[in-house]
Amino acid sequence: MNLGRIGGLLSRHLYLYKRSFARMLEIFYWPFLDLVVWGFITIYLKETGVSLHGAVAFFLGALILWDVLFRAQQGVAVSFLEEMWARNLMNLFASPLTVGEYLASTMIMSVLKVTAVSSLMMAFAWAFYSYDMLKMGLSLFPFILNLMLSGWIIGVLTTSIIMRFGQQAEVLAWGLVFLFQPISCVFYPLDVLPPILQSIAWMIPPSHIFEGMRMILVDGTMPMIHILWATGLNLFFFVLIVAWFYHTFNVCKDRGMLVRVGE
Amino acid sequence: MCKPIVEVRNLTKRFGGFTAVNNISFEMKEGEILGLLGPNGAGKTTSIHMLLGLITPSSGTINMFGLDLAQHRETILQQVNFSSTYISMPFSLTVEENLKVIARLYSLQNIQRRIDDIIEKLEMGDIQHKLTRKLSSGQMSRLTLAKALMTKPKVLFLDEPTASLDPDIVNKIKGFLKEYQRTEGLTILYTSHNMREMEEMSNRIIFLQQGRIVAEGTANQIIQRYGQRDLEEVFLKLAREPKAQ
Secondary structure (H helix, E strand, O other), X not given: OOHHHHHHHHHHHHHHHHHOHHHHHHHHHHHHHHHHHHHHHHHHHHHOOOOOOOHHHHHHHHHHHHHHHHHHHHXXXXXXXXXXXXXXXXXXXXXXXXXXXXXXXXXXXXXXXXXXXXXXXXXXXXXXXXXXXXXXXXXXXXXXHHHHHHHHHHHHHHHHHHHHHXXXXXXXXXXXXXXXXXXXXXXOOHHHOOHHHHHHHOOOHHHHHHHHHHHHHHHOOOOHHHHHHHHHHHHXXXXXXXXXXXXXXXXXXXXXXXOOOOO | OOOEEEEEEEEEXXXXXXXXXXXXXXXXXXXXXXXXXXXXXXXXXXXXXHHOOOOOOOEEEEEEOOEEOOOOHHHHHOOEEEEEOOOOOOXXXXXXXXXXXXXXXXXXXXXXXXXXXXXXXXXXXXXXXXXXXXXXXXXXXXXXXXXXXXXXXXXXXXXXOOOOXXXXXXXXXXXXXXXXXXXXXXXXXXXXXXHHHHHHHOOEEEEEEOOEEEEEEXXXXXXXXXXXXXXXXXXXXXXXXXXXX
C-alpha cells in the first residue's frame, strides 16, 4: 500500500466536494430532513401516550446509526460513480495505483463523510430533541466501527456490480443498502420478523448492532455477544467481498469492460 | 536507439468468438517512435490497452524494461503514461488540481515545480486555474498530454492524440512531442489516422489489419513494398484487401 497514492486519490474527491454545493448539500440535507421527520414522530408518540421505553433514543439513535452505515456505503459506491461519470477510470488504473489502494481511498473517503454527517446529526438531535447520543459512552464506538465495516461491505458489493454492469446499475449506489434495512431491524426489535427472516437477520452484522443498541437503552448492559457476532460476521463478509471485488475487477479487465465503464 | 524497451510476443486478445488482436509480436527500442496504423477495429486501441494493463491478454507476453507486465505492473506503469483525444479528466477540478492528483498517483517529488514546468512547456499558463469542464477540445488535449508528460515517462502511448484538433494545435503538439522525444529520449507508440502525420512522426510503422500485423518497416519501405505513391495509398490498398499480406 502506497499512502501517497491513496492520498492522491483522496485529494481528487476532496477537491470535488470543496467546489460542489450540490454534493455538500447531499451530505447534509437528507440526514437533516430524516432527523426532523423522525424527531417529530417520536414527539407524537410520546404525546399520544404510546408506551415505548426511550422512544427518542430508540428512533433517533437508530436513525443516526443507520446513517453511519448508509454514508459508509455511499462513500465507497459514489466515489466509484464519480470516476465513472468523469470517465477517469482509465487514468487511475493505467497508473501504478493498485486495486487495494483504490478501495482504501474510497473507505477513507467514507470515514470522512460519516464523521461529517454523524457529527451534524448528533448536534441537531441534541439541540432540537435534547437527545445526547454520546451518553451511550464507549459502547458507541464498537457499534460505529461495525456499521462502517458493514457499509464498506455493501459499498464494495455495489461497486463491483456497477463495474460489471455499467451505468444501468448505478441506481444501486443509492438503492442496494435499503435491501438490507428491513432485516437489519433498525427501528424495531428482531423478534417482530417472521421466523424465516429472523434466521436471515441473525446472519447479517447490522441486525446484531441494532439489537445491541436496544439492549443498552433498555437494560444498560453492554451487549458483548452482539458486538462479537457483528465483528466476526463483518470480518468474514469483508474478506469475502474484497476477494469478490478483485475477481470482478479481473473479469472486467479480461472482457475489456474496465475501459468501457460509463460509456 | 539500442536495446528493446518494449517487447511484445505472440499477443492475442479474444472477446468471445471475436479476435481483436491476433498473435502480434513487435519490439520498441529506446528513443524510437513506432507508429501503429490500421483502419477502425484493427486492434490498435485494444493493443494499447493491453500494454497499459487495462485489458488482460488472452495469450502472449508483454515485457517492458525487461520485466513482465503481468508480474510487475506497478514498477512498469510508474515509468509509462498515455494520452488520447478520447480520454477525459474530472471536469469539476481545475487543470492544476487534476495535475496534482496525477502527480500524487505517480508519487512525484517537487510536484508544484513539475506542474509549473509542464504548464510552461505546453503554454497552458492561461488555463492553469480554469475548471476542466470549461476547456476547449484543444486545451483538453494539451491537458491529457501534460498529465502524461509531467510524470516523465520512459514509454508513452499516444492513441490518436491529434484527432479532431485544428491544424494549428496539431502542429504545436507534434512539434512539442518531437522536441520532447529528442531531448528526453522518450519511446513513443503512436496511433493516428492521419497518414502524413504518421510518416512525419514515426521512425517505423506497424500496419494492423483485423488484429494481425500485415506490414512493418519505415514509411518508405512500406510505400515501396506495396508500389504506392504514399502511405495513404498503402492504407487504402491494405484496408480494402482484408487478406493482403
